[in-house]
Amino acid sequence: MSLLNYTLRIADSSLISGQRLAEWCTNAHTLEEDIALSNIALDLFGQANILLEYASELDGNKTADDFAFKRNEREFFNLKMTEQPNGHFGDTIVKLFLFSSFNFLFYNKLSQSKNKNLSAFAFKSLKEVKYHLKHSKSWMVRLGDGTKESNKKVQESLNSLWEFTGEFFEMDEIDNELNKKGIGVNNKSIKEDWNNIINTTLLDSKLKRPEDGYMQTGSKSGLHTEHLGRLLSEMQYLQRAYPDAKW
Amino acid sequence: MQNGNTEKIWELLNTVPDPEIPVISVVELGVIRNVEYVNKTYLISITPTYSGCPAVKTFQDDIKICLSKNGIDNFDIKLVYFPAWTTDWMSDSTKKKLLKYGISPPSKKIICPQCKSTSTSLVSEFGSTACKSFHKCNECLEPFEHFKCI
Numbered sequence: 001m002s003l004l005n006y007t008l009r010i011a012d013s014s015l016i017s018g019q020r021l022a023e024w025c026t027n028a029h030t031l032e033e034d035i036a037l038s039n040i041a042l043d044l045f046g047q048a049n050i051l052l053e054y055a056s057e058l059d060g061n062k063t064a065d066d067f068a069f070k071r072n073e074r075e076f077f078n079l080k081m082t083e084q085p086n087g088h089f090g091d092t093i094v095k096l097f098l099f100s101s102f103n104f105l106f107y108n109k110l111s112q113s114k115n116k117n118l119s120a121f122a123f124k125s126l127k128e129v130k131y132h133l134k135h136s137k138s139w140m141v142r143l144g145d146g147t148k149e150s151n152k153k154v155q156e157s158l159n160s161l162w163e164f165t166g167e168f169f170e171m172d173e174i175d176n177e178l179n180k181k182g183i184g185v186n187n188k189s190i191k192e193d194w195n196n197i198i199n200t201t202l203l204d205s206k207l208k209r210p211e212d213g214y215m216q217t218g219s220k221s222g223l224h225t226e227h228l229g230r231l232l233s234e235m236q237y238l239q240r241a242y243p244d245a246k247w
Numbered sequence: 248m249q250n251g252n253t254e255k256i257w258e259l260l261n262t263v264p265d266p267e268i269p270v271i272s273v274v275e276l277g278v279i280r281n282v283e284y285v286n287k288t289y290l291i292s293i294t295p296t297y298s299g300c301p302a303v304k305t306f307q308d309d310i311k312i313c314l315s316k317n318g319i320d321n322f323d324i325k326l327v328y329f330p331a332w333t334t335d336w337m338s339d340s341t342k343k344k345l346l347k348y349g350i351s352p353p354s355k356k357i358i359c360p361q362c363k364s365t366s367t368s369l370v371s372e373f374g375s376t377a378c379k380s381f382h383k384c385n386e387c388l389e390p391f392e393h394f395k396c397i
């Protein structure tokens with residue numbers, strides 16, 4: 001049960017993050033960027049799919065699609081960061097950069113998991129996340145060290161999204177239990193490396209690291225911001241309106 | 248074919264083209280990981296290039312069609328994720344085919360497929376598919392795609 005929950009947490013962050021990025025498809029400012037964001041979304045959907053198939057195996061009853069399309073808001077465990085609206089391009093880049101830098105370090109640790117499914121998944125995803133990080137990092141520098149206006153805008157994005165980074169490093173009972181068994185990651189152990197990535201990138205980007213103030217929490221127990229419900233109502237519309245529709 | 252000749256299966260699979268790069272086969276791409284004969288069934292293990300690769304479903308269907316056409320129906324296709332696919336599994340002859348087809352093959356030194364110049368610049372980490380990045384040649388100025396090393 002803990003393992004299923006742990007698997008869903010990782011899967012849900014990929015799925016919801018992918019869904020948000022997919023909203024950029026046909027809307028980005030250049031064709032190249034449109035394709036880049038859509039390709040990153042596709043990677044994230046692929047990663048979510050691998051884990052939801054595994055979750056289905058663990059559950060023995062629900063299918064991967066059931067998990068994606070038939071759960072309610074409170075049954076999702078994605079990081080709150082991932083459900084935040086896209087905002088302007090700078091907001092999306094900051095969100096992608098913060099999330100990818102965490103994922104990069106998290107998957108690096110998870111690839112050493114004693115659970116073969118999770119380690120294979122992490123090892124594969126790591127190769128993809130490296131590119132997500134590289135891409136978002138280069139935009140951080142271009143926007144932060146760009147014009148006065150672009151710097152001001154991404155600094156604001158960073159300030160407003162910062163409160164969602166606290167969840168990356170939380171450990172609850174499930175995390176502790178699985179970490180003890182050598183299956184799950186000790187999230188606290190990657191904080192230092194994460195700080196290094198963030199600090200060097202922000203320095204290159206001429207951006208200021210926000211102070212930790214009020215930090216969001218709750219997604220591990222299915223608590224979310226108001227944005228997840230709206231996202232799900234769009235993502236799940238078809239399966240809700242026409243249950244089990246196939247084409 | 249009931250005799251467990253896995254070599255014949257490899258031969259047939261080598262005739263199934265990659266749906267996106269038809270000059271190379273799914274075997275040359277390195278996505279066929281194993282062919283075993285277990286309980287009178289050929290068990291074919293395949294691995295996706297990228298997690299979200301949309302071609303996976305297509306090459307499963309193409310493999311099914313190819314084997315059925317050759318009178319083989321005792322087979323199962325299994326998706327595996329470990330070891331993760333890597334461009335290191337592409338042979339030099341496969342890389343040559345890519346270059347001839349107009350895609351700069353995976354390598355440290357990126358070559359323009361048009362004029363073979365190594366003076367090129369990156370346009371975007373993401374090309375028409377996740378497995379390729381987008382570049383332009385500084386010599387002949389033509390745009391081209393490069394198969395990313397992963």
Ligand SMILES: [Zn+2]
Pocket residue numbers: 359360361362363364384385386387388389
């Ligand atoms: Zn050229």
